Every structure is written in structure tokens, then in C-alpha cells.
Amino acid sequence: MENKTIVVEQDFPVSASIIWDALTLPERMKEWYFDLPEFKPEVGCEFSFWGGPSEDRQYKHLCKITEVIPKKKIAYTWQYEGYPGLTEVSFELTESSDSTTVKLSHTGLESFPTDVSDFARENFVEGWTWIIKTSLSEYIKNNK
Numbered sequence: 802m803e804n805k806t807i808v809v810e811q812d813f814p815v816s817a818s819i820i821w822d823a824l825t826l827p828e829r830m831k832e833w834y835f836d837l838p839e840f841k842p843e844v845g846c847e848f849s850f851w852g853g854p855s856e857d858r859q860y861k862h863l864c865k866i867t868e869v870i871p872k873k874k875i876a877y878t879w880q881y882e883g884y885p886g887l888t889e890v891s892f893e894l895t896e897s898s899d900s901t902t903v904k905l906s907h908t909g910l911e912s913f914p915t916d917v918s919d920f921a922r923e924n925f926v927e928g929w930t931w932i933i934k935t936s937l938s939e940y941i942k943n944n945k
Contacts, residue, residue: 813903823840832940846866887909
């Protein structure tokens, strides 16, 4: 079976603290990611949100935080209400003297139904690439 894990990495010229706040504070997350008012960076926290490729094709995302290492890693399960499949998304931070690398990984995509084209691997690659390399990059550039 092919490895369907998606990995997107990006370096940012800021500290891990700035990135961590962008990844874990709901008021900041909604500026570049999703509006997640119930999100708390605590293991066991459950949150949900709606998202999809168009207004008429939206899916309820159900997530539960599985790991938190402050300023280093946060991971959570990711599934869709009404569909089989359970995946995990993680954000890992590696800080150097003048920058922080964000490594996004999304594993378990092969557990999603293959007959739902919106759950195709290439859609996740495109989405995560845009979220990390465009949306988060713009957020960081404007909020240093």
C-alpha cells in the first residue's frame, strides 16, 4: 500500500513562541486557519469545524487533541462526521537561532472512503500546501 502521509515544511523567520501562538490561540488561528472557538491546546480537547471545497460541499470535521508539547508539537485526530476514516494531523516546530521550521504531517488518509473525490490525497496536498505556505506565511509576515 502506498504511503499517503502528507508532509509540508516551511521555515519562518520568527521564534517558536510566535508560531506556537498562531497554532494554538483561537483568536489567532481564525486569521489563517479555521475559526475554532472551543480549541484548547490540551490533550483530550475536542473541537469541530465546517470546511470543504465550495459552499454547497461542506464537511463537519471532528477533531481531538492527542499530543501537546508546548512550543514543539501539537497533534490531533481528524475525521468527518458521517464518514468512515480516522487520520491524524500534527504540527512540529524546530527552532534555530533565527527561524522556526514548521512540519505539518497528515497521516491515515488511506482510511477515508475512496469514492468521495473530496477526500482524495491530491486535495489534501493542495489544501495543506496553501494553508502552510500561503495562509500561515502571510499571517506570520503581517504579525511579526
